[in-house]
Amino acid sequence: ASPYDAMWQELGLDLAAHEQLLQVLGGGYQQVFLGQPNRPAGMDYFNFVMSEVHGLRVKELVEAQAAGKKVIGSFCVFVPEEVVRATGATLVGLCTGADFAAEEVDKLLPRNTCALIKSAFGFKLGKICPFIEAADMIVGENTCDGKKKAYETMGKMVPNLYVMDLPQVKSDQGRALLKAEFARFLKAVEDLTGVTIDAAKLREGMRIVNDKRKALARLNALRAADPAPISGLDALLINQVAFYDDPIRFTGSVNALCDELEARVADGQGAMEKGAPRVLLSGCPMAVPNWKLPWIIEQAGAVIVGEESCVGERGARNLVDDSGQSVDELLEALVDRYFQVDCAIFTPNPQRLAHVEQMAAAYKAQGVIHYCLQFCQPYQMEALPVEQALKAQGLPALRLETDYSQEDAGQLQTRVEAFLEML
Numbered sequence: 001a002s003p004y005d006a007m008w009q010e011l012g013l014d015l016a017a018h019e020q021l022l023q024v025l026g027g028g029y030q031q032v033f034l035g036q037p038n039r040p041a042g043m044d045y046f047n048f049v050m051s052e053v054h055g056l057r058v059k060e061l062v063e064a065q066a067a068g069k070k071v072i073g074s075f076c077v078f079v080p081e082e083v084v085r086a087t088g089a090t091l092v093g094l095c096t097g098a099d100f101a102a103e104e105v106d107k108l109l110p111r112n113t114c115a116l117i118k119s120a121f122g123f124k125l126g127k128i129c130p131f132i133e134a135a136d137m138i139v140g141e142n143t144c145d146g147k148k149k150a151y152e153t154m155g156k157m158v159p160n161l162y163v164m165d166l167p168q169v170k171s172d173q174g175r176a177l178l179k180a181e182f183a184r185f186l187k188a189v190e191d192l193t194g195v196t197i198d199a200a201k202l203r204e205g206m207r208i209v210n211d212k213r214k215a216l217a218r219l220n221a222l223r224a225a226d227p228a229p230i231s232g233l234d235a236l237l238i239n240q241v242a243f244y245d246d247p248i249r250f251t252g253s254v255n256a257l258c259d260e261l262e263a264r265v266a267d268g269q270g271a272m273e274k275g276a277p278r279v280l281l282s283g284c285p286m287a288v289p290n291w292k293l294p295w296i297i298e299q300a301g302a303v304i305v306g307e308e309s310c311v312g313e314r315g316a317r318n319l320v321d322d323s324g325q326s327v328d329e330l331l332e333a334l335v336d337r338y339f340q341v342d343c344a345i346f347t348p349n350p351q352r353l354a355h356v357e358q359m360a361a362a363y364k365a366q367g368v369i370h371y372c373l374q375f376c377q378p379y380q381m382e383a384l385p386v387e388q389a390l391k392a393q394g395l396p397a398l399r400l401e402t403d404y405s406q407e408d409a410g411q412l413q414t415r416v417e418a419f420l421e422m423l
């Protein structure tokens, strides 16, 4: 029995199924993370957060709710956390990194749906995600076809789904749509929380989220060193934790870790040996506990030096200018920042190609592994142009397609090892 059983039961979790998930998660974490050599001491905090992911963190949220604060769940980096923070509410990313309740999911979604969407459904249907159950509002978004149609079904499964419309083209009209949708979301968050968002509150929300993004940028910059002071797995974990930890505590912990990493860089100490092949990952987001491919890459002796992904730099880059004096000015600044997110649902999307190249250069990657979930058309379609652009620059690229099962692990390992030999 866990000290959190009563809380989980009250949230409506299936305790036996949930226990099964925690066992798998705990075992996987131990195998993938705790055995890594030369881990920075600052990772202890993130180990602790992971060990309490469904425990202490959920308890904090439930206690905040008892004190009148709201919790909002989201599936996409387009949902502006600044607006949520402005009301004192918390935004949490809803984990979508593992298969669960597959048979139930297959009754609701076509088989050729990506694992990320299926996972969200599986966690809900299997009653194993305390964040989904605790959320006062869940925000979906019209991004890829899979997600936007799946939310129609999800709307019947959860009482509190709000769907944000998003542009698909970076045009003036697209920008106007994003601004109108951010204004509509702001109103919805005000209605949910009972808090009126004024400029001061919105600036405070921006400050908190900017600080978080600055800390992540500082961490990323340190990975340019050879040897890289931290493994790609640990850096990915930090990016994953960014979606549900308390943002202020998280920022402090990342900055403390960066102090340690700076000292490591100065001493020439690394997570892997100097000269280990350096790889940039690019593609679909990797949500907790999706660690399969990074683990395979680093087990093969390479170090991942950056993630061109929404759980990574695509999601966290660029700050919001928080100098505006009115809510409208601040909303404009918010749109300026979010409109730069170069998700593959945009057409055309040349900024992403430029960013992959820039990141490869900045982090001194010798090759790029493009990671795509099966049935994810936007990223599959873009994988080819990304590969071509990189090859034109003389940078080797490997396109991989996978899901959340372990069935293809051996095959992935063979392909990754062959790729690393070329670098």
Ligand code: BJ8
Binding pocket: 075, 076, 077, 078, 114, 115, 116, 117, 143, 144, 145, 146, 147, 284, 285, 310, 341, 343, 344, 345, 373, 375, 376, 377, 378, 379
């Ligand atoms: S801004 S990447 S977080 S939409 S893997 S569900 S695209 S079929 S996740 Fe995303 Fe927002 Fe874009 Fe980022 Fe569809 Fe592909 Fe599945 Fe995906």
